[in-house]
Amino acid sequence: MHALHRGRGLTLIEIVVALAVLAILGALAMPNFAARVDRERLQGAAEALAADVNEARFEATRQGRPLHVNAFGGPAWCWAVAATPACPCGSGQACQLRSASEHEHGGVMLASSGHIEMSPDGRSASPGTGFDLESARGLRVRVSVSAMGRAHICTVRGESLRYPRC
Numbered sequence: 001m002h003a004l005h006r007g008r009g010l011t012l013i014e015i016v017v018a019l020a021v022l023a024i025l026g027a028l029a030m031p032n033f034a035a036r037v038d039r040e041r042l043q044g045a046a047e048a049l050a051a052d053v054n055e056a057r058f059e060a061t062r063q064g065r066p067l068h069v070n071a072f073g074g075p076a077w078c079w080a081v082a083a084t085p086a087c088p089c090g091s092g093q094a095c096q097l098r099s100a101s102e103h104e105h106g107g108v109m110l111a112s113s114g115h116i117e118m119s120p121d122g123r124s125a126s127p128g129t130g131f132d133l134e135s136a137r138g139l140r141v142r143v144s145v146s147a148m149g150r151a152h153i154c155t156v157r158g159e160s161l162r163y164p165r166c
Helices: 012-063
Strands: 067-072 078-082 096-101 108-110 114-118 130-135 140-145 151-157
Touching: 012 067, 012 078, 012 096, 012 108, 012 114, 012 130, 012 140, 012 151
Parallel strands: none
Antiparallel strands: 067 078, 067 114, 078 096, 108 130, 130 140, 140 151
């Protein structure tokens, strides 16, 4: 007599159950992933702005002339390191050394406008001035400049950010 032996594959029910478990686990992980992406975008934009402020300080001392960080908030926001305080953001401006906009930092909004002047000795002519950046989920950080011209990042609103509270 032949002994009945079962095949060595998975049944359709086993595959469906495994896929259902994976779908549930994926649905549970998705909000955490989206929140992490939101935080990373905001932190990336804040660190880019702080780097540009610090670069303006360095270049002002190197060139021996004042430089300006101009920030323009709103839906089509941007910031620029420029030779003049009224230099508009955008490519091709002769007065502009570098700039960034919402196109480079999707999901982040520059919530404030303003101007920082870096003097040729590396100090800020506008200490305490800061720019607020906000994520799509409402997290908010501030990039401000000290009297010595150094950029600092602090958390205005939100949890799990690596910066101290403002």
